[in-house]
Every structure is written in structure tokens, then in C-alpha cells.
Amino acid sequence: MTTNIPTQKNTDITKSPTTQATPLIPLPPAAARLITIAGTAVALAGTFLAWTWTKDFPGNLTVTGYPGGLQVLTLVGTILTLLFALSGYGIKGLGWLTPGGTNSPVLVLTLGVLGTTGYAIGAIAQELGGLVNLEPGAWVSGIGALIAVTGALGLPADRPHDDGDTPNAWGRLRHALTAPEPGRTKDLPSWAEILIIAAGFGAGLYVFAYGIGTEYSELFVGFLIIAAFGFTALNRAGLLKQLSALTAKHRTVTLAAAFAAAICFPFTQTNDQFALIGANILIFATVALGLNVVVGLAGLLDLGYVAFLGVGAYAAALVSGSPQSTIGVHFPFWAAVITGALASLIFGVVIGAPTLRLRGDYLAIVTLGFGEIFRITMNNLNGNSGPDVTNGSTGIPNIPDLEIFGFNLGVPHNVLGHELTRPGNYYLLMLLFTAVIVTVFRRSADSRIGRAWVAIREDETAATAMGINGFRLKLLAFALGASLAGLAGTVQAHVSYSVTPEQYQFAGSVPPNSAFLLAAVILGGMGTISGPLVGAALLYLIPAKLQFMAEYQLLLFGIALMLLMRFRPEGLVADRRKQLEFHETGQLDVPDDKGLPETATGVAKAGA
Amino acid sequence: MTTTTTTTTTTVLDATGVTMQFGGLTAVRSVDLTVGSGEIVGLIGPNGAGKTTFFNCLTGLYVPTTGTVSYKGTVLPPKPHLVTQAGIARTFQNIRLFANMTVLENVLVGRHTRTNEGLWSALLRLPSFKKAEEASRERAMELLEFAGLAAKADHLARNLPYGEQRKLEIARALASEPGLLLLDEPTAGMNPQETRAAEDLIFAIRDKGIAVLVIEHDIRFIMNLCDRVAVLVQGEKIVEGPAEVVQADERVIAAYLGTPFEGAPGAEEAAEVEAAEEAAEAAEAPSTTEGDEK
Numbered sequence: 001m002t003t004n005i006p007t008q009k010n011t012d013i014t015k016s017p018t019t020q021a022t023p024l025i026p027l028p029p030a031a032a033r034l035i036t037i038a039g040t041a042v043a044l045a046g047t048f049l050a051w052t053w054t055k056d057f058p059g060n061l062t063v064t065g066y067p068g069g070l071q072v073l074t075l076v077g078t079i080l081t082l083l084f085a086l087s088g089y090g091i092k093g094l095g096w097l098t099p100g101g102t103n104s105p106v107l108v109l110t111l112g113v114l115g116t117t118g119y120a121i122g123a124i125a126q127e128l129g130g131l132v133n134l135e136p137g138a139w140v141s142g143i144g145a146l147i148a149v150t151g152a153l154g155l156p157a158d159r160p161h162d163d164g165d166t167p168n169a170w171g172r173l174r175h176a177l178t179a180p181e182p183g184r185t186k187d188l189p190s191w192a193e194i195l196i197i198a199a200g201f202g203a204g205l206y207v208f209a210y211g212i213g214t215e216y217s218e219l220f221v222g223f224l225i226i227a228a229f230g231f232t233a234l235n236r237a238g239l240l241k242q243l244s245a246l247t248a249k250h251r252t253v254t255l256a257a258a259f260a261a262a263i264c265f266p267f268t269q270t271n272d273q274f275a276l277i278g279a280n281i282l283i284f285a286t287v288a289l290g291l292n293v294v295v296g297l298a299g300l301l302d303l304g305y306v307a308f309l310g311v312g313a314y315a316a317a318l319v320s321g322s323p324q325s326t327i328g329v330h331f332p333f334w335a336a337v338i339t340g341a342l343a344s345l346i347f348g349v350v351i352g353a354p355t356l357r358l359r360g361d362y363l364a365i366v367t368l369g370f371g372e373i374f375r376i377t378m379n380n381l382n383g384n385s386g387p388d389v390t391n392g393s394t395g396i397p398n399i400p401d402l403e404i405f406g407f408n409l410g411v412p413h414n415v416l417g418h419e420l421t422r423p424g425n426y427y428l429l430m431l432l433f434t435a436v437i438v439t440v441f442r443r444s445a446d447s448r449i450g451r452a453w454v455a456i457r458e459d460e461t462a463a464t465a466m467g468i469n470g471f472r473l474k475l476l477a478f479a480l481g482a483s484l485a486g487l488a489g490t491v492q493a494h495v496s497y498s499v500t501p502e503q504y505q506f507a508g509s510v511p512p513n514s515a516f517l518l519a520a521v522i523l524g525g526m527g528t529i530s531g532p533l534v535g536a537a538l539l540y541l542i543p544a545k546l547q548f549m550a551e552y553q554l555l556l557f558g559i560a561l562m563l564l565m566r567f568r569p570e571g572l573v574a575d576r577r578k579q580l581e582f583h584e585t586g587q588l589d590v591p592d593d594k595g596l597p598e599t600a601t602g603v604a605k606a607g608a
Numbered sequence: 609m610t611t612t613t614t615t616t617t618t619t620v621l622d623a624t625g626v627t628m629q630f631g632g633l634t635a636v637r638s639v640d641l642t643v644g645s646g647e648i649v650g651l652i653g654p655n656g657a658g659k660t661t662f663f664n665c666l667t668g669l670y671v672p673t674t675g676t677v678s679y680k681g682t683v684l685p686p687k688p689h690l691v692t693q694a695g696i697a698r699t700f701q702n703i704r705l706f707a708n709m710t711v712l713e714n715v716l717v718g719r720h721t722r723t724n725e726g727l728w729s730a731l732l733r734l735p736s737f738k739k740a741e742e743a744s745r746e747r748a749m750e751l752l753e754f755a756g757l758a759a760k761a762d763h764l765a766r767n768l769p770y771g772e773q774r775k776l777e778i779a780r781a782l783a784s785e786p787g788l789l790l791l792d793e794p795t796a797g798m799n800p801q802e803t804r805a806a807e808d809l810i811f812a813i814r815d816k817g818i819a820v821l822v823i824e825h826d827i828r829f830i831m832n833l834c835d836r837v838a839v840l841v842q843g844e845k846i847v848e849g850p851a852e853v854v855q856a857d858e859r860v861i862a863a864y865l866g867t868p869f870e871g872a873p874g875a876e877e878a879a880e881v882e883a884a885e886e887a888a889e890a891a892e893a894p895s896t897t898e899g900d901e902k
Contacts, residue, residue: 440731447730447737448716448723448744455706455717462704465667467692467721467784476727 024172027154035151036106037085042144043113044078047071049137052124057133058216061124064137070120073222074141077113080230081106081148084237088155100238101158101179108177108236110152112229114145116222123218182238193246194253200243201254205261209268211541212277220545255438262431266424267416276423276495277544282430283492284512285536286437288520289529290484295518296527297445298477299457300356301364303506304371306514308482310504311347312340312489314378317396317499318389324396326389333404337490344486345479347374352478356471359460371506371514378501395500402429402494409494426495433491437484438529444480445527453477454527507554511540519557523564525571534572619680620645620788620819621696626665626675628658628843635661637843638675641821643788648810648820650834650851652827654863658843659823660701663792666821667691667698680787693721697786699777701793701823707766711757711776714765715748718783748783755779755809771802778809782818789813791822795829807833831855839863 023032051061051071059069067075084105087094098105121138125131157176188196207227214220234240247254269275291305319339321330331339355366382392390396401410401422409425420428444450452473455463464470492512493499502508507515516539524535543553564571621643628636636658643649653659664670666677668684668691677684679694697718706714723744729737752758755775760768765776774794781789791810795803803826810833814820824830830837831851838848841863847854854860 443731443733444727447727447741448720448725449727449730451709451713451717452720454709454713455720458706458708459704461669461688462700462706463717464688465669465692465698465700465704466718466780467689468717469689480727 023154023156025154029156032151032154036148039144039147039151040078040081043141046137046141046144047075050135051138052133052135057124070222073116073226077226081109098237099182101236103155104158104177104179105233105237107152108229108233110148112226114149115225117141117145119222179236182241197246197254198257201257201261212274217546266427267418272421272423275427279423279427279430279495281537281540282434283488284540285533286434286488287485288517288532288536289437289441290481291517292521292532294477294481295521298453303364303368303514305517306504307371307374308344308485309489311344312486313493313499315340315343316490316493317399320399322396322399333402340490341483341486345483348479348482352475356474375501375504395498397498399493399497430491525573528573531571531573618645623677626672628661628665629673635843639845643819643821645819648814648834650830650837651823653840657840659840663790692784695787697781697784698790699781699792703773703777705765710762711765712748712761714780715751715783716744718780719744721784751779751782788819793823795826803829
């Protein structure tokens with residue numbers, strides 16, 4: 001079996017010879033592939049050696065023969081690289097790995113391996129004071145990874161250059177990272193497809209749980225690097241596209257699988273703290289989903305959205321039976337939830353009615369103002385500068401744990417032989433709320449009302465000319481978004497034991513604030529369901545895991561947002577619409593101009 | 609082609625004394641216009657004559673300074689969505705589709721006023737919701753079929769070629785089941801073939817019993833299409849009548865081509881241009897000075 005045949009075979013999707021695409025490093029493809037595999041194998045072998053001499057560096061990298069900590073990440077990366085590289089040889093049974101690009105995933109993965117290994121070497125050298133602290137194993141892995149990258153840069157690109165001529169080095173590198181669209185999958189029996197979906201979600205849950213469970217920030221950084229590169233590689237290989245095609249085919253199964261995977265999460269966690277992170281992520285994510293109704297569907301930029309979470313939380317705290325509550329009543333949970341959602345709804349309508357007559361930037365500024373007014377009002381209702389309702393800046397502490405049908409969420413319970421602790425309980429409760437909010441979002445988006453919202457977002461004048469009462473529908477979006485946030489707020493009050501005005505700022509270092517909520521929606525992908533969930537998870541995890549850079553957090557966050565807007569303006573999870581909106585080229589949806597061949601001139605004239 | 613001679617027309621649209629002032633500028637000055645059922649009425653005029661402003665007054669986008677607009681005998685409130693609800697639909701001069709919605713969704717949005725499924729029914733997914741949604745889809749597909757866009761129902765509106773975007777805008781307007789359709793320059797930017805197709809489409813709409821009021825620059829298009837033409841110049845309606853009459857009217861020609869200056873060659877002299885060339889050259893000089901004095 002020669003190396004040329006599989007390369008041809010794998011790239012015949014593009015129906016063009018590979019000779020047009022010159023790799024960055026001119027190597028014969030066979031040699032390049034061999035170098036890549038050899039380098040990766042060396043890097044893999046290195047993970048079994050000691051990387052440093054002392055246990056001072058977290059994760060114990062001193063053991064020979066048993067990878068630990070950051071070594072595991074390199075190991076996983078190299079194994080994936082090997083799989084993809086071998087798939088390039090056309091080995092039977094591995095072809096399914098690369099329905100899209102063959103060589104670009106290898107390049108991406110070798111870069112990822114180099115990234116994590118390099119980061120590990122750098123972190124060891126920096127924390128222990130010098131490169132002298134490295135054992136040979138680290139050098140073996142590092143040099144192996146470097147060789148692998150060199151080899152991978154010599155692999156031919158998956159797609160020929162568009163216009164035939166060869167661009168400069170940077171252009172060629174960028175081109176080498178692109179991959180063709182995967183072909184259509186063979187139709188599998190539906191049980192197999194469902195199994196694949198389940199396996200996909202299982203793997204996703206495992207990776208996510210691993211990320212939450214990382215015990216020290218070095219491991220988390222390494223995880224982020226390899227996860228980001230691995231994710232990109234899977235995308236380039238076309239596996240994610242095929243998976244999402246499957247999920248689109250079996251929507252209900254997908255939702256059920258996602259829900260099941262999410263239920264499993266607290267059972268994978270042994271540490272209380274991590275389950276609490278999970279619960280907080282869900283709170284953050286549901287509020288972001290509520291904001292997605294307002295921003296993503298109706299296109300109303302709301303910069304004070306966290307106030308609605310605050311209203312729900314305060315309402316729930318006041319009726320929670322906390323000894324510090326100025327009302328001093330104790331509602332059962334269902335009544336508290338209704339109270340919280342209703343209070344937010346009323347607040348939303350009261351704020352929305354005057355402000356929604358504004359459009360665009362003006363609306364953003366006014367909502368920003370109202371968000372701050374809420375916080376300051378809560379501060380001032382302290383008995384001194386106003387009536388005593390909220391205890392001012394001390395807030396309402398000692399909120400008791402919830403008890404639903406005699407099931408106290410505050411104490412550990414034994415479920416299926418697994419101890420489910422307080423954060424785990426709240427996580428599951430919050431998951432129920434998330435399911436409700438996801439359903440509300442899905443159903444409202446796919447209806448007459450949802451279409452009217454999108455129409456208003458697209459062109460308000462045209463929408464009103466189509467008979468849509470713009471103001472009323474915008475108010476409806478505002479009110480729905482507000483009550484969803486209020487719903488999440490009622491649980492948040494109990495999870496965090498206390499509510500204070502400072503939890504509900506425009507921007508701060510603790511995630512559920514207006515700026516982060518908006519960022520979660522935009523970063524994740526406006527108008528989608530999974531987008532805000534992914535965005536919220538990332539935006540909560542990264543600051544929680546990287547405590548050491550708390551001071552630079554907002555700076556890094558700003559840089560990340562700018563980069564994202566430059567390179568992926570549709571967000572991490574793009575709906576089909578957005579993808580077409582931002583990336584004009586290569587779209588599948590371009591109509592194949594049949595019937596009216598002369599229209600091209602008509603368009604040109606109209607454009608002039 | 610036109611078969612409206614025998615129909616006893618009832619008035620669909622009746623605009624009386626519509627005046628629109630923007631500060632000191634009067635864009636439309638007491639214009640009266642009626643459109644009968646089954647009629648195609650053209651509204652022409654040079655650029656800046658106030659045609660679109662008049663349209664906006666009719667559809668409630670502008671509140672006219674004075675004057676009333678009534679539809680089938682009831683005075684319309686100056687709110688665009690209520691006007692559409694009453695039964696007047698419109699298209700825009702510069703196409704205003706919901707670019708990032710699919711073709712089908714665009715038409716479904718047009719159905720908004722004719723359905724009344726609210727948020728609760730959407731959330732609870734009652735059988736009535738499903739039935740209404742199904743019916744809307746069916747109706748929308750019929751309209752797409754009518755406009756010849758059924759094959760592209762799942763394309764994004766922004767990806768349609770220009771001519772089809774125009775058609776889609778008309779289909780979307782028809783989705784609100786109007787009794788009167790206002791078309792603002794439906795053939796702008798179209799080639800002759802597409803213009804002819806648009807003509808056929810408008811006749812087909814008229815045959816459905818929908819009255820049409822159309823703004824257009826393409827005189828040939830208007831002459832083929834309209835039963836009656838009104839000419840708007842500087843905010844005032846100067847002539848109204850059958851196409852041939854309007855076409856021959858001096859004031860219309862003056863509005864479009866300018867008034868001949870005094871002593872200029874008349875129609876007969878113009879025929880003998882070669883002979884009158886010197887005389888024309890002599891007349892040229894005073895005309896420019898006249899212009900300067902103004």
C-alpha cells in the first residue's frame with residue numbers, strides 16, 4: 001500500500017488534484033506523514049518518562065512509566081494525532097474518522113500537542129525557577145511534538161488553492177488549516193445513529209466533567225489548549241458536522257441524550273465544590289437563555305438584564321422565611337417561584353413600557369441605566385435612606401434551604417448508591433428549570449410570535465407594515481425574558497444562601513452580571529439554544545478555574561471577545577442563518593440560478 | 609386584456625385632502641385619490657414629487673398633517689399594523705425583506721394579522737396551535753406557488769436574485785389577505801423580461817379581486833398596466849385619468865421634460881430640425897441667460 005493512493009482517495013471529494021496546494025514546508029507527502037507519525041510517537045513515549053524531578057509542580061510528573069497531570073493531556077493529544085495520521089494512510093476501519101479534511105486535523109492536533117507540551121515545559125520552568133528543573137522526558141515530548149508539527153506542515157493541504165496561484169507563507173498556513181465539507185453519511189440504522197448520538201454526548205459529558213474537575217489551574221490551562229485544538233480538529237475532520245446532521249435528524253433523542261448526560265454530571269463528581277460550579281453554571285446559562293429571547297430573537301440590546309435575576313432572587317429571599325427577611329413569611333417553593341417570576345415580569349413590563357419606544361443604542365443605554373437603578377435602589381431600601389425592605393448593602397442572608405415535598409435539598413441524600421450532596425441537589429433542581437426554559441425558548445421561537453420577533457429584529461419598519469404590533473411584541477419579549485430570569489433568580493437565592501445588591505452589577509468578576517450575560521449570548525451564538533449554554537459554561541469556568549489572573553480577567557475577556565468577533569462573528573455555536581450571514585463564501589444555500597439567466601445583469605444594475 | 613369596463617366598482621381606498629408637511633416643507637399638498645375594487649391605478653411623477661410620502665401616509669407610517677384615508681368606508685387609524693390589519697398591504701421601493709429568514713418564513717410573517725395564536729398557545733402546543741400553523745404553512749406555500757417561488761421556500765431571502773426578491777415581497781404582502789395592494793416601484797432595477805413577468809403577476813393579483821395602486825417610473829409599464837393614472841408633481845396631483853389621456857397631457861410632459869421656453873421650436877418646427885438649426889442656435893443664448901436670472 002503506497003502512500004499516494006490514500007491521499008488521492010481521501011481528497012477526491014474536492015475533485016481536484018492535490019498538486020496545486022503547496023505545503024508550507026516542501027516535503028514529499030510520504031516523508032511528511034512519516035515524520036509526523038514518528039514525532040508524535042516520540043512525544044507519546046515522552047509522556048511515560050519523568051518530566052521534572054520534584055513533586056513541587058502539581059500533578060506529580062516525576063514518575064516514569066505512568067503519565068500524570070499535564071502528561072495525560074499530551075498523551076491524549078498524541079493518541080488522537082496518531083489516529084488521524086494513520087487514517088490518512090487509508091487504513092481500513094479508520095476512514096470514518098476523516099470524512100472531511102484528512103491532513104488539516106493532523107496539523108491542528110500536532111499544534112495542540114505542541115501547545116500543551118510547550119505550556120507544561122514553560123510552566124515547570126517558570127514555577128520551579130529555570131529549565132534546569134526539567135527531566136529528559138519533557139524534552140523528549142517537546143522535541144517530538146516539534147518534529148510532528150514540522151512534519152504536519154509538510155503535509156499537502158486538503159483543498160487546492162482557490163485561484164490556482166500559491167499565496168505567501170501566512171496564506172499557505174491559513175489555507176492548510178481549512179478543510180472541505182464532509183460528504184453525506186451513509187444511512188445507518190436508526191438505533192446505530194441514536195447510539196452514536198449517545199456516545200457523542202457521553203464523550204462530551206466526560207470532557208466537560210474533566211474540565212470542571214481539574215484540580216489546579218495549570219491542568220485547566222493545558223486542558224483548555226488541548227480541548228480547543230482537539231475540538232477544531234474534529235471540526236476540520238468533518239466529524240462534528242456529521243454529528244450535528246445526526247442530531248438534527250433525531251431532535252427529541254438529542255434533547256433526551258443531552259438531558260440524560262446532564263443528569264449524570266453530579267454523579268461523576270466527588271467534590272462538592274465542582275457540583276456547585278455545575279449548579280452556578282446552570283443558573284448563569286438559564287439567565288443567558290432568557291436574555292437570548294430578548295437579544296437573540298427580538299434583537300433588543302438589554303444591558304441591564306441582570307436586574308431581572310436580582311428581582312427574582314430578592315422576591316424569593318423575602319418570602320423564603322429567612323430570619324432577616326423584612327416580610328417574614330415563608331412560602332412553599334412553588335409559590336416562591338411564582339412570586340419571583342411574577343415580580344420580574346411586572347418589573348420587566350414597568351421598565352419595558354417606557355423604554356421600548358426607543359431603538360438600538362438608545363435602548364441599550366436606558367436599560368444599562370435601569371440595571372444600575374435597581375442595584376442602587378436595593379442598596380437604599382435599608383431603613384435610613386428609604387423604607388427598610390432589603391436591609392441595604394447587607395442584603396438578606398440566611399436563606400434556608402428548599403424543601404420540596406419533604407425532600408430537603410440542603411442535606412445529602414443517597415441516590416443509587418451515590419451520595420448526592422447539597423450542590424448536587426440544587427444542580428438537579430436547576431437542571432429541571434433549564435429544561436423548562438429550553439422548552440419555552442424552543443417553542444416560542446418556532447411560532448407566530450417567534451417569527452414576529454425575528455422579523456422585528458431584521459427590519460422593524462417592514463415588520464410593522466406586515467401588521468406586527470412592534471411595541472406590543474417587543475414588550476412581550478422583554479416580559480418573557482424577564483420572567484425567565486426571575487425564575488432562575490428564585491433558585492439562585494437559595495443556592496447562594498444570601499442576596500446582596502452587589503451580586504447584580506453591570507460588570508464584575510463574578511459571572512452572572514449583565515456584561516457577562518450578554519457576552520455569553522454573543523460568544524455562544526445568538527438565537528441558538530446550545531450557544532448561550534456553551535458560552536455561559538466557558539465564561540463561568542474560565543474565571544473560576546484561573547483565580548490567579550483575577551486582576552486581568554476583564555482585560556483578557558475583552559481581548560477574547562475581540563478575537564472572537566474578528567474570526568467567528570456568529571459565535572461558537574452558529575445557527576444556519578448566522579453562518580450564512582457572516583460567511584458569504586462556500587455556502588451551500590446559494591440558489592442555483594435556474595430559469596432566469598439574465599438576472600445577473602439585473603442585480604448588477606440594481607446594485608448601482 | 610383589461611376587463612373592468614362592466615364591473616360596478618365600489619370604492620376601496622378613498623384618500624381626501626391628504627397633506628403632509630415636514631416643518632416648512634410641504635411634501636404632499638391636499639391630494640385626493642380613490643381606488644375602486646378590481647382596479648389598477650398608477651401613481652407617477654418625477655423624482656421627489658412625493659409619491660412615496662403619499663404612500664407612507666396611506667399606510668400609516670406617516671401621520672398626515674391634514675386629510676383622511678379611509679378603506680372601504682372606514683377611516684384608517686395612522687398605525688401601520690392597524691392599516692395592514694384593515695386590509696391594505698404594501699411593498700417597499702428599496703426591498704425590505706427579512707433577509708435572514710427563509711422565503712417561507714417571510715410569507716408566514718405576512719400571515720401575522722390573519723392568525724391569532726398567542727404566546728400561551730405556542731408554549732402549550734395545543735391542537736389548535738398545530739392546526740393554525742399547518743393552515744398558515746399551506747396558505748403560504750400556495751402564495752409562493754402563485755409567485756413562482758415554491759421551489760425556493762427554504763432558501764434565505766437574502767440569497768434570492770433581485771427579481772425574485774421583488775416577487776417575494778409581493779407574496780409576503782399578499783399573505784396578509786389584503787383588499788388593496790400598494791406597490792412602490794415594483795420594477796425598479798428589473799430587465800424588460802422581468803418587467804413583463806411582473807406585469808403578468810400584477811394582472812393575476814387583480815384577477816384575484818385585489819385592487820392595486822402602483823408607483824412607477826417606467827411609463828410603458830404603467831401604460832400597459834393601469835386603468836387609471838394619477839400624476840403627482842411637487843406634492844400636488846395635477847392630472848388623473850386613463851393612461852392615454854394622461855400621456856398626452858401637456859402638464860405631464862412639462863413636469864417630466866420641462867416647459868418649453870418662449871420662442872422655442874414647437875412640434876412642427878422640431879420636425880424640420882435641420883432647417884431650423886440656425887434659428888435654434890440663436891434661441892439658445894437667451895435661454896441660458898433666462899436660467900441665470902432665476
